[in-house]
Amino acid sequence: MVELAGIIILGILAQWVAWRFKIPAILPLILIGLIVGPIWAEFLSEDGQKWIEPVWNGQRGLFPGEGLYYFVSLAISIILFEGGLTLKRSEVRNVGPAISKLITVGAGITFIGGGIVAHFLFDLSWELCFLFSGLIIVTGPTVITPILRNIPLKKDVSAVLKWEGILIDPIGALVAVLVFEFISVGGGGGFTKTALTEFGKIVLFGTTFGFTFAHALAFAINKKMIPHYLMNVVSLSVVLLVFVESEIFAHESGLLAVVVMGMVMGNIKLENIKELLYFKESLSVLLISILFILLAANINIEDMLLLYTWKTAALFLIVVLIIRPIAVFASTRGSRLKRKEKMFISWVGPRGIVAAGIASLFGGKLIIQGVEGAEYITPLVFMIVLGTVLLNATTARIFAKLVGVFLTKSEGILIIGASKISRLIGHYLLNNGRHVVLIDSNQDNIKRARELGLEALNTDIYSDSIFDNIELNDVGYLMAMTGNPELNQYSIDKFGKDFGEHGSYRLISKAEIQSNGDLPAEGLFSKTDDYTALMEATQKYPSILE
Incomplete structure (x- = not known):
């Protein structure tokens, strides 16, 4: 019983260590197995037995x-x-x-x-x-x-x-x-x-x-x-x-x-x-x-x-x-x-x-x-x-x-939300030589973004799987552009450290416009540009002109 519980506990501990120190889980798992197996029997055991003996040897073992x-x-x-x-x-x-x-x-x-x-x-x-x-x-x-x-x-x-x-x-x-x-x-x-x-x-x-x-x-x-x-x-x-x-x-x-x-x-x-x-x-x-x-x-x-x-x-x-x-x-x-x-x-x-x-x-x-x-x-x-x-x-x-493949500065841009305004800005940035990635849980938005040649990920913003995407390693700017102010702030808080090395920005909310205060430090565009205003602007002017 101790061995069975020990395997599960040590295994999950190894997975946590791998996550904490950002190393492949297979490394601590195999090392733990070698320690409780052949190394234990050779150097730590008085009777020459393994602490965990997987196969029944006549005296002990987990599997016959x-x-x-x-x-x-x-x-x-x-x-x-x-x-x-x-x-x-x-x-x-x-x-x-x-x-x-x-x-x-x-x-x-x-x-x-x-x-x-x-x-x-x-x-x-x-x-x-x-x-x-x-x-x-x-x-x-x-x-x-x-x-x-x-x-x-x-x-x-x-x-x-x-x-x-x-x-x-x-x-x-x-x-x-x-x-x-x-x-x-x-x-x-x-x-x-x-x-x-x-x-x-x-x-x-x-x-x-x-x-x-x-x-x-x-x-x-x-x-x-x-x-x-x-x-x-x-x-x-x-x-x-x-x-x-x-x-x-x-x-x-x-x-x-x-x-x-x-x-x-x-x-x-x-x-x-x-x-x-x-x-x-x-x-x-x-x-x-x-x-x-x-x-x-x-x-x-x-x-x-x-x-x-x-x-x-x-x-x-x-x-x-x-x-x-x-x-x-x-x-x-x-x-x-x-x-x-x-x-x-x-x-x-x-x-x-x-x-x-x-x-x-x-x-x-x-x-x-x-x-x-x-x-x-x-x-x-x-x-x-x-x-x-x-x-x-x-x-x-x-x-x-x-x-010489190590990037000294991360110039990629991660845009949270793939609505029409996000696609318009993303396409403009892409045409100007920037690596742009859009994230959205709406499959239709993702499909439209990909039709424009944009890189778009259909994923849940609450999932941690985004951190495992090594194709985002060159991202240094974060722009939260959904129609939900709480979600935009959540994105800044969650992803700002990893993907906003040079700046994390979000659309301001209607409440911030009505407060007559200054534009927040992470605010995008001007004091009057919330999601609704920008979507209306894209209807009238569906392209960015320099």
């Missing part, structure tokens, strides 16, 4: 037999489903050729290069090496965002890193799942006709179950067949059902099924999709907190000693200093990015939660199957994850200054 891997499988299935929900076809089309190439050409270079290097350094089978390289394709937004949150960069650079992390997450997971399934059906040896048939069954059942249940669940939600208060838990149940049913029909096809299900549902017109995403995100935070402490604690000191060789350092340096830059420069060739910006993108490539989670799951399964060399998968991927996160968290800001 293969129970840990069942739990990990179900947890990873939920995390991957949530990742798949965030992948939008429209976003893939709109991100531009540089990012599209990064998640295709760049991922391919990392996959092939990482596999070749791992094979010749550690003399592992080609299958295992390509499983390893498939896992290290993934970067992930959960590690990119905390590292870059407080580094002022040009929007182009921030956008590339942000969208690479978001889009490569489910794609990398899909690649790793397919490679693992190829290894499983081949038994670690030559791939016979039977093995290829089994692999085909996995792909067929995984994609079929994922596609079918995605449409079925979306239909049920849109037709109000599920009451609102049950929507989230029913969705969770369906994800677990898809995973288990797919596994029954074709062993090891469950993860593929939930990834496909998430991707399909994320691209269907679905009511309450945001609410579903928030629920899955909250659940993922809890599962990740528990999962990574368990997985790190399950590592033995012998596994860590496998990495105590020069080959480990060589692999890490080649992945970070050679393979990543080649992938970035090849993918961004012919783009508008400057050489120094490509160098910074090459330097920042931390691997994240999906890589570490799937590595532990697949590594453990392959060990149980008796695949030779499988014991290297988990520690090698954990080494890449921890090494890249530590490297980037400590050096990204310094490297940005060194190569």
Whole structure:
């Protein structure tokens, strides 16, 4: 009981520490897991036992037999489903050729290069090496965002890193799942006709179950067949059902099924999709907190000693200093990015939660199957994850200054509200070379702003998700221009420190006009210009003339 409660408490504490010190959560989670696991057993325990023993060892342990891997499988299935929900076809089309190439050409270079290097350094089978390289394709937004949150960069650079992390997450997971399934059906040896048939069954059942249940669940939600208060838990149940049913029909096809299900549902017109995403995100935070402490604690000191060789350092340096830059420069060739910006993108490539989670799951399964060399998968991927996160968290800001991509002054403008007056002013500023972002919860206003070529975010002003948008790193001016005076003041109070470095301004209220006092320090325009007056002016004069 103490261990179970301790995992949850330590996990949430690690998440808080990550938030407080603006570091990726995976870092404290894995470190805590290593401390209560192998480090405790080796250096702090009198009887050589871990404080948290994930697997029953005959005397103590949280999960009997293969129970840990069942739990990990179900947890990873939920995390991957949530990742798949965030992948939008429209976003893939709109991100531009540089990012599209990064998640295709760049991922391919990392996959092939990482596999070749791992094979010749550690003399592992080609299958295992390509499983390893498939896992290290993934970067992930959960590690990119905390590292870059407080580094002022040009929007182009921030956008590339942000969208690479978001889009490569489910794609990398899909690649790793397919490679693992190829290894499983081949038994670690030559791939016979039977093995290829089994692999085909996995792909067929995984994609079929994922596609079918995605449409079925979306239909049920849109037709109000599920009451609102049950929507989230029913969705969770369906994800677990898809995973288990797919596994029954074709062993090891469950993860593929939930990834496909998430991707399909994320691209269907679905009511309450945001609410579903928030629920899955909250659940993922809890599962990740528990999962990574368990997985790190399950590592033995012998596994860590496998990495105590020069080959480990060589692999890490080649992945970070050679393979990543080649992938970035090849993918961004012919783009508008400057050489120094490509160098910074090459330097920042931390691997994240999906890589570490799937590595532990697949590594453990392959060990149980008796695949030779499988014991290297988990520690090698954990080494890449921890090494890249530590490297980037400590050096990204310094490297940005060194190569000259660090912005000394934030000139971007954030406008709260996307009404006609906000769009008119935003469009004028955009045409004069300023980076302008509009925020509004009204989808029609957002649509009209985007039709003008403006960057507009459909988000709730009361949400904290705005702080995680690294594309706003170059914003230094804040203009609150809604028709609600209380909301304008709230925006100044909440966002002024982060986005109003050079000034936070708002529209004055009707009460301030009637008071006959001076224009407030943060007041926009003149003493007679409130929201109503400005909207009337835009009706008469729908353009700004100099």
